[in-house]
């Protein structure tokens with residue numbers, strides 16, 4: 001059985017007299033420890049899918065199976081626990097706490113979970129061993145995103161969900177961040193999902209899900225994903 005399975009997921013918003021269908025009968029599967037890229041134009045419904053998978057929002061209908069459990073049936077308390085223990089998030093704009101050091105940002109995240117990893121060790125693994133005492137404002141954008149990834153990984157989550165993680169970074173730094181996310185899947189066996197507009201990035205993925213106009217348009221597997229260092233755009 002797939003590790004993640006969305007079955008006939010719908011998300012509808014009522015705006016006055018208008019109904020917005022952000023996700024219209026979305027179904028797909030994702031394997032454990034794989035790297036998936038979700039591609040699609042602005043407004044396609046990608047973030048809606050990610051927010052629902054991350055327990056930040058609930059679908060209007062449909063099943064969201066994660067490791068055999070339908071999180072669409074979770075109450076608020078169960079969703080809070082799921083978000084805290086099982087999901088790591090990486091966003092376009094890092095969302096670090098400005099008055100905490102790099103190390104403290106990670107410690108804050110690990111302090112609320114059961115099976116957190118050693119913060120300093122994870123920071124070493126993302127190449128920031130010499131920046132533990134710096135504040136976010138003293139780091140470059142790429143370094144701040146490394147901290148955000150370390151914070152997500154240090155929780156030791158089942159799932160790493162990344163919404164446009166390189167959207168605010170230059171080409172080279174963006175590639176370094178994507179390489180780190182690829183390592184999270186290949187080396188640390190995390191199930192990683194990356195939302196992007198950039199179709200070139202899809203070449204590094206095990207599976208590519210195209211979403212357009214609220215529907216899944218295609219699901220493609222890459223038998224031989226290309227290392228991000230070898231992809232040019």
Ligand SMILES: Nc1ncnc2c1ncn2[C@@H]1O[C@H](COP(=O)(O)OP(=O)(O)OP(=O)(O)O)[C@@H](O)[C@H]1O
Pocket residue numbers: 013015020021022040041042043044045046047048049
């Ligand atoms: N809370 C909300 N209330 C009303 N409409 C919403 C809400 N959230 C999303 N939508 C609508 O649902 C549709 C899908 O939005 P979503 O953010 O999932 O798209 P996206 O593919 O992630 O776009 P982008 O790449 O620009 O972030 C859009 O039309 C958006 O306006």
